[in-house]
Amino acid sequence: MAQDKAPEAKTSRPRAETPKGFRDYFGAEVTERKAMLDKVAEVYHRYGFDPLETSAVETVEALGKFLPDVDRPNEGVFAWQDEDQDWLALRYDLTAPLARVAAQFRNDLPSPYRRYAMGPVWRNEKPGPGRFRQFYQCDADTVGAPSVAADAEICAMLCDALLAVGIDQGDFVVRINNRKVLNGVMEATGLYVADDPSKFAAERGIVLRAIDKFDKFGTEGVRALLGKGRMDQSGDFTKGANLAEEQIDLFAWFLETPQGTEQQRLASIAGFVGKTPSGAEGVSELEMMSELLDKAGYAGRNTMIDWSVVRGLGYYTGPVYEAELTFEILDEKGRKRQFGSVSGGGRYDDLVKRFTGQSVPATGVSIGVDRLLAALRAKGRIGTDTQGPVVVTVMDRDRMADYMGMVADLRNAGIRAEVYLGNPKNFGNQLKYADKRQSPVAVIQGGNEAEKGTVILKDLILGAQIAQNATLEEWKDRPAQVEIPRADLVAAVRKMLAK
Known part of the structure; x- marks a missing residue:
C-alpha cells in the first residue's frame, strides 16, 4: 500500500513593503534634492566652509542626548549593543557628530573651524503624516569663534542659500533672538533665582513653549498658556504656567514691544532686562548682530529681531534664529496659511565641552531639506517631472x-x-x-x-x-x-x- 505523501511546506516569503516611518526616493525626487543641495553647497563653499562627512553611527555616549537606560536603552535613537558591550546608535542629527569631531581632531583642525554637512539622520520616534524616522538635514556650523560675528555670518549665509535655491527676496525672513535675553526676562519677572536655578524650572519651560507659540496663537493664546491654561478648538486642554497677572502682563509687553527701528526696539527691551547680567549681555549681542547684518544689506530686508524665537529649551546658549517662508499655501482643508519654518539654529557653547571639559564656542544652522523642497514645489521652482534619457x-x-x-x-x-x-x-x-x-x-x-x-x-x-x-x-x-x-x-x- 502506497504511503501518503507529506504535504509540502509552504514557502515563506518576505513582505515587499517599506518599514513603517521610512520611505523610498525615486529618480526625480533624488535629482531635485541633489540639484538643490548643490546650490546650497556652492553658497557655503563661497563663504569658506569645508564639507565634512561623518559616520552614520556614533556611540550612544557621544550622542549624549539619549543615554541608554535599563528599560529602553535605545529610546529616541536606533541603538544596539556591539560585541564589546558598547552601545552604538544611528546619528539623530549632524551636530552631535560635529561636536565629537571637533573634540577628537582639535589639534589638527583650524580654529575657528567652518564646516557644512548634508545627509540622512534617523530618529526612533512615532511616525505620522509627513513625519518620518529617516530624513535629510543640511547643516553649517562654525566651531571656535566666540564673537557674534560668526552668528551674523551664519544668518547672512542662510539668506544667500535660500535665494540661491529659488526662494524670492520677499518670501522669507530670518528671525533672530537671544536666549540670554529670554533668561533676563525670566529673571526680571521673578521666574529665575540665581541662588537656586532649579526653582521655577517647570514654569520656565511652560513659558518658553508659550512664547514659541506667539506667532500661532497671538497674545491672547500666550496669555492663556501663561495663566491657567488653554483649550483649543478640538477641546484639548494645555496646562498653563499659573503665573500672576502682573507677570503675564510683563511677558505680553515683552512680546509686543512697540514697533520702530531695531535699535529702538532693542533700547526698549534693554530698559526691561538690562539690569540683569544675562539680559544686558543678550541685548548687546543682538545690537552687534543687527549692526553687522545692516552693514551687509540684510537687516530689515531678510533678517529681523523677533522676541518669540525660542529654538528649544536647553540646547542653545546665545543667539538663536530660524528662517520662515512667508508666502501662503493651502493646507489639507483648503485653508490659506503661511508655509512656515524651513531652517533653524543658534549658538551652543557647551556641546563640545562634554568631551573636553573646556567651553568651546560654536554656532550653526540646519535646513530641513524635505521642507525646503516642498516649498520650492509650492512656488513652482521645481517640478516632479524629469526628462529621461x-x-x-x-x-x-x-x-x-x-x-x-x-x-x-x-x-x-x-x-x-x-x-x-x-x-x-x-x-x-x-x-x-x-x-x-x-x-x-x-x-x-x-x-x-x-x-x-x-x-x-x-x-x-x-x-x-x-x-x-x-x-x-x-x-x-x-x-x-x-x-x-x-x-x-x-x-x-x-x-x-x-x-
Missing part, C-alpha cells in the same frame, strides 16, 4: 555593437542616453519603455537604414502632443520623426532636444 532602440540583435556605438557617441557629447536592453522582439514594447522613462527622443535604425547609412529620430514629446491635439494637416506639416545621416546623429539629436 534618449533611447536607442534595437531592431537587430546581431547589430548590438552598432547601437552601442550610437549611444557612446551621444554620451561622449554630453547627452544622456541608453540602449534598450530588454527583449527587442516587440518594437512597440520598446516605445512603451521609452514613454515610461519619459524619454524625449528614440533612435531607430533597421536593416534598410543601416544599408543607407541613416537613422530615424522619433520626437516622443512632439509625437505625444500631436497625437492629442493636432489635426491631420498639422501632423503632416510637423512630422514627429525624421531620417538623417548616421554621421549627423549627435547634431540632430541635440537640435531636437533644444526644441
Whole structure:
C-alpha cells in the first residue's frame, strides 16, 4: 500500500513593503534634492566652509542626548549593543557628530573651524503624516569663534542659500533672538533665582513653549498658556504656567514691544532686562548682530529681531534664529496659511565641552531639506517631472555593437542616453519603455537604414502632443520623426532636444 505523501511546506516569503516611518526616493525626487543641495553647497563653499562627512553611527555616549537606560536603552535613537558591550546608535542629527569631531581632531583642525554637512539622520520616534524616522538635514556650523560675528555670518549665509535655491527676496525672513535675553526676562519677572536655578524650572519651560507659540496663537493664546491654561478648538486642554497677572502682563509687553527701528526696539527691551547680567549681555549681542547684518544689506530686508524665537529649551546658549517662508499655501482643508519654518539654529557653547571639559564656542544652522523642497514645489521652482534619457532602440540583435556605438557617441557629447536592453522582439514594447522613462527622443535604425547609412529620430514629446491635439494637416506639416545621416546623429539629436 502506497504511503501518503507529506504535504509540502509552504514557502515563506518576505513582505515587499517599506518599514513603517521610512520611505523610498525615486529618480526625480533624488535629482531635485541633489540639484538643490548643490546650490546650497556652492553658497557655503563661497563663504569658506569645508564639507565634512561623518559616520552614520556614533556611540550612544557621544550622542549624549539619549543615554541608554535599563528599560529602553535605545529610546529616541536606533541603538544596539556591539560585541564589546558598547552601545552604538544611528546619528539623530549632524551636530552631535560635529561636536565629537571637533573634540577628537582639535589639534589638527583650524580654529575657528567652518564646516557644512548634508545627509540622512534617523530618529526612533512615532511616525505620522509627513513625519518620518529617516530624513535629510543640511547643516553649517562654525566651531571656535566666540564673537557674534560668526552668528551674523551664519544668518547672512542662510539668506544667500535660500535665494540661491529659488526662494524670492520677499518670501522669507530670518528671525533672530537671544536666549540670554529670554533668561533676563525670566529673571526680571521673578521666574529665575540665581541662588537656586532649579526653582521655577517647570514654569520656565511652560513659558518658553508659550512664547514659541506667539506667532500661532497671538497674545491672547500666550496669555492663556501663561495663566491657567488653554483649550483649543478640538477641546484639548494645555496646562498653563499659573503665573500672576502682573507677570503675564510683563511677558505680553515683552512680546509686543512697540514697533520702530531695531535699535529702538532693542533700547526698549534693554530698559526691561538690562539690569540683569544675562539680559544686558543678550541685548548687546543682538545690537552687534543687527549692526553687522545692516552693514551687509540684510537687516530689515531678510533678517529681523523677533522676541518669540525660542529654538528649544536647553540646547542653545546665545543667539538663536530660524528662517520662515512667508508666502501662503493651502493646507489639507483648503485653508490659506503661511508655509512656515524651513531652517533653524543658534549658538551652543557647551556641546563640545562634554568631551573636553573646556567651553568651546560654536554656532550653526540646519535646513530641513524635505521642507525646503516642498516649498520650492509650492512656488513652482521645481517640478516632479524629469526628462529621461534618449533611447536607442534595437531592431537587430546581431547589430548590438552598432547601437552601442550610437549611444557612446551621444554620451561622449554630453547627452544622456541608453540602449534598450530588454527583449527587442516587440518594437512597440520598446516605445512603451521609452514613454515610461519619459524619454524625449528614440533612435531607430533597421536593416534598410543601416544599408543607407541613416537613422530615424522619433520626437516622443512632439509625437505625444500631436497625437492629442493636432489635426491631420498639422501632423503632416510637423512630422514627429525624421531620417538623417548616421554621421549627423549627435547634431540632430541635440537640435531636437533644444526644441
